[in-house]
Amino acid sequence: MNIIWVILIAVSIVAAFWTGGLEAVTRAMFDGAKAAVEISLFLLGIVSLWLGITKIIEDSGLIYRISRAFRPLITRLFKTVPPDHPAITSITLNMLANFFGLGNAATPLGIKAMQDLQTLNEDKDSLTFEMMLFIVLNTASVQLIPFTVVGILSDFGSANPSAIVFPTIISTVISAIIALGVLLLFRRLMK
């Protein structure tokens, strides 16, 4: 992340100098700071909402029942997570939310899942394989139907806006499998 950040900042400012857009870049950085505040406020609302809901299902014990039900599926991927750990529920709910394109639920539940996985982490300052796996699966964006995209296509009068749904599913699944493969390859190489 360190290197990426240096590259983004350095390339932007040098390129701006080159093309004479220094003023625009300065303005953009302050815009970025403002956007971060707005997104954070938005996240504050939905994250608190979902933390409230997950606290209810924790206190009622429902979270352990869901964990038990999805254990066979999730522990196949996340091997070191204990069978009735809350992380199984938050991972499951995050994945279901992603699957149905419910971004407002997926991000907060993903944050919860990361915190649940962190409780199993022995070295609190570095990522576990399970956390990396979880993030990689999230960035692969396994989604059933991309509603936003289909909506835009049909707004502009596409003959068949849902024609792209099947190719999207196919390429999501293939790229998720490849992402997993790359992750496993790196794990082997970095040992």
Place this chain on the structure above:
Amino acid sequence: MKTVAFISQLAIPAFILFAVLYGAFKKVRVYDSFVGGAKEGLQVIVKIFPYLLAIFVAVKAFQASGAFDLIRQALSGSFSALGIPPEVLSVAIIKPLSGSASTAIFTDIVKTTGPDSLASRISAVIIGSAETTFFVLAVYLGAVNIRRTKYLVPVCLIADGVGILIAIAVVKLMF
């Protein structure tokens, strides 16, 4: 398609209703639980905020700098040679950085090339099958305050690149 849309609409309210009723049935003080859980939201956001700030400032600067156009110019020749519409490149570069910007660019491509053009279809599949990787990384890593990310970032970037090539290949094969 309609069924999925219906399930998507139903999923959240049905889940919340079930969670609340089940809690009440198990004699949980549902309201107090909710407030107790929600209270932790602020700490989470306070943790995530600096990460979000860093990534938003860098991404916005990058978008405004013209660096993006330089990369596009450099790559568009090889894209056209492969029979891939050059418009696709904008979406491919922007998608991992910003969700709203990629939707805006996509809308523009649909407007200028038509909703059933190859460029629109490839862009649609890229947007549907890729994630805003940098946002996900900032939020999820920020939530646990982890500094040592091991090999996660290179894996995500390689997976993004491959994912875009797959999206292009799948659309070219299927249409």
